[in-house]
Amino acid sequence: MATLALTILSAKPTKAGKYPVFIRISVKNDKEYIKTEYQLDDACQWYEGKVVARNDATMINKRLLFELKKYKDRLQYIDNYEYYSAKQLKAILTQQDKAAPDVRTFNEFMRQRIKEKKEEGKESHAKMLEDTMKVFEAAEGDVPMVLMNHITIEHFDRWMKIHGHTDGGRQIRLSQIKARVNEAIKLGLIRCDKHPFAYTKIPTPEPRELDIPVEAVRKIISTDVSYSRQLDLAKDMFLLSFYLGGMNFADLIQIDFSEKEISYVRQKSSEHKKKNRQITISICPEAATILNKYVKNGYIKFDYKYTVGNLQRYINKCLKLLAKELNIKGSLTYYSARKTFAQFAAEIGIPYPIIEYCLGHSIKTGITINSYVRVKQYQADAAIRRVIDYVNDPEVFKPFIEMRNQMQMMMM
Incomplete structure (x- = not known):
């Protein structure tokens, strides 16, 4: 049975004398550690799995619990995870972080794609994605991955209709959002029983008569x-x-x-x-x-x-x-x-x-x-x-x- 818990290694401070907080993966007598972004000035600031004796202890504890929950949720989606070693589980649990580091909201995930397009020299595509992001943020704000569901997508489409977006405009925005949603699902960043677009039909506008006689x-x-x-x-x-x-x-x-x-x-x-x-x-x-x-x-x-x-x-x-x-x-x-x-x-x-x-x-x-x-x-x-x-x-x-x-x- 695999378990996850927060810990520090009091016997192994860094060269700077700091004590990083880890998420410990325990499988029988086997252990591996996932390093978080938080570290303590003294081992005494850690007591019974929590940060203590710091002005920012409450904030850090909340964020650490969020990190722990994230990995626990991922663990539940691994079939027969009890048969893996601690090292194997660490590789599986951290794979998403390597594919999309520092992504907490869907907006950040979209901005990552825009950055990639610019680096590839595809400025035109990047500009289209930026325009879609402006519309999406005007309607929904900054959306955490956990809220990127069919309710959010339905509201976004309804918002565009109310604000006068054409079928062609809605088609472009929804198609670009859907493509990125599918990537997030593939990477395991979005977990859902129903696809976010399950109840939203992407419109097909009438073809524009741009040809001339x-x-x-x-x-x-x-x-x-x-x-x-x-x-x-x-x-x-x-x-x-x-x-x-x-x-x-x-x-x-x-x-x-x-x-x-x-x-x-x-x-x-x-x-x-x-x-x-x-x-x-x-x-x-x-x-x-x-x-x-x-x-x-x-x-x-x-x-x-x-x-x-x-x-x-x-x-x-x-x-x-x-x-x-x-x-x-x-x-x-x-x-x-x-x-x-x-x-x-x-x-x-x-x-x-x-x-x-x-x-x-x-x-x-x-x-x-x-x-x-x-x-x-x-x-x-x-x-x-x-x-x-x-x-x-x-x-x-x-x-x-x-x-x-x-x-x-x-x-x-």
Whole structure:
């Protein structure tokens, strides 16, 4: 039978003459010790398992009892713990502290993830997590791990609804919180009979209509806006993304364009636990013409002293000006190029796996055929060429699109 208790080793002071307080693990005649952060000036300050003769004795005793309870709770979750040695139990009980040191609240656990993302250079993801933390703390404050349950999550979601957060905003916040909750459960930091999200459904917002019609893309291509630096930048960045299969801005600025083809892994995909998906495509002539204006030593360079995030915001601002100048209805952003490419590809019958390859999405391997067949570069190149041809001469594709639509209606 294993027991845990607070103790000091009066015969073994530190070199500084201090007496650390330990949690003793006893298994039969075997003993191991977990060192706490507290230490005493004299062995006389310890009596019958408590700190005495100190002004802060009451506070220290409360914290020590909290530490002891933490390890006792962990012990209860170890199956057949009576069969382990004291050394083995110590390794199991302290594993969580090594994985997430000094974490007492869920907020601290989230901040730890934000710090990790910044250290990995993933500033954009870190900023999104920081924004989620601000919303969460405004609603719930600093939440101890023991209170991170379904009641807290339900209240947080209700708070966001009351304060006017959209379904899309709630989806982002709840998904990020849920991902961190799952990590905390995996590490044993959260113990619960019911998952904190057991009664909270993460909303699925209606997809935003960010794609623009083929006539609008043709207008962007054909209109000379060289008289305005802002409009020229907006036109080039929209078309460059479109001609490169809907490439994200974060990827665009980090790719080496010194060769006639490019290979890269979407930065967003690198966050996934599954194997990263590499995209290889040729640079079409239309894209090469634009790249010649911006590429220096293989990489795109802008004559702006903006951060990456601010530069993308500036480009989106310029795209709004372009939409107004060309009388393009709806929302025109850098992301519109990606959405528009995907929409056109689907309309002209490009198989979905090839579209997903161009976009850098992971293929669903749960479908048997996708475990055997993989998309190749020449297929992606052909798909991009076909989408560009569709924009250049949509009338040629019109009979095919109409016939395809009729066949799809017949299959319903």
